Amino acid sequence: MRLVFFGSPDFAVPGLEALHEISDVAAVISQPDRPAGRGLALRPPAVKQRALGLGLDVWQPKKVRTPEFAERLRELNADVGVVVAYGRILPRAVLDAPRTGCVNVHASLLPRWRGAAPIQWSIVNGDPETGVTLMQMDEGMDTGPILATARTAIERNDDAASLSERLSRLGAELLREELPRYVAGELTPTPQDDAYVTMAPLLEKAHGRIDWNKPSREVHNQIRGMTPWPGAHTTLDGRRIKVYRAQFSTLDPEAAVPGQVIALDKEGILVACTDGTIELQELQESGRKRMDARAFISGRGIQVGDRFSNEGTDA
16 A cells, blocks of 8 residues: 655654554655744654654645646555645645545544644533544545544543544554555445534634633633643733643532632632632743642732633733
8 A cells, every 4th residue: 555644743643653554655745844932943843753754755845736746746656645634725636646535534523523623622612522533535624525433532631632642543543444444445435414514713812711701611621622722821910821720610609700719729729610610720820930729829929819810811
């Protein structure tokens, strides 16, 4: 089985490694190097770094909608193209370049959570489970027919980082098991049911702003879904506070207003929501280090009765 692999971030690396073990990877297509860090030095995508370590040929086209790029792909005589978090929508000429077309590993159970951020939105919306879908690609946004799926529960303490890592490995195993069957013509594509479509739009900083006027479970889901990026955030006395880890409770906040601190202990800062409370366990004030609740309470001088706000925190 000869293939071409499209991928860029860490999420795609296990898939590349699995395919390198079971196939002939003719080329790896990845995004161009981007400036990163304080010095804005060019940083290669994770897939490029791993591909070079495996001795594979890496391409980093600035444009994929050119006749020259499609022709170069056709010259590889690949059986299939595999796309895992590449980061660009591919045109028809590119999708048709391999003998059996291109397939994609998407980090949701399609048609739920089509789009750029399926992992984050599945957590934010309190889904009990998610998974990965192997789909036959068309020119739409995650609209192609389904070839195979694998499922996993979303655990109470999962955040976007931990769930992404698990789905990455699950996707790699799905490719290992099902891609040879697809190339051999043994999988039957199943059209997606548009009645069940939900969208997972690209994340923005504003999505991380905590609204304390929501139930504690929803606030907890938001904190988990927005970690590590864009980060769940709030303000205290006008200072931006990022929340990395928390737990929700159904404890009645009684007369406290949403966002008000109702208790402090070594485990966390108990904050009122409209229904229940949130225990903030790991925080970071703008310009300071990330720390646990005990260190934050000591260093910040926070007191019962102080109030977190959801205004003006997206800068």
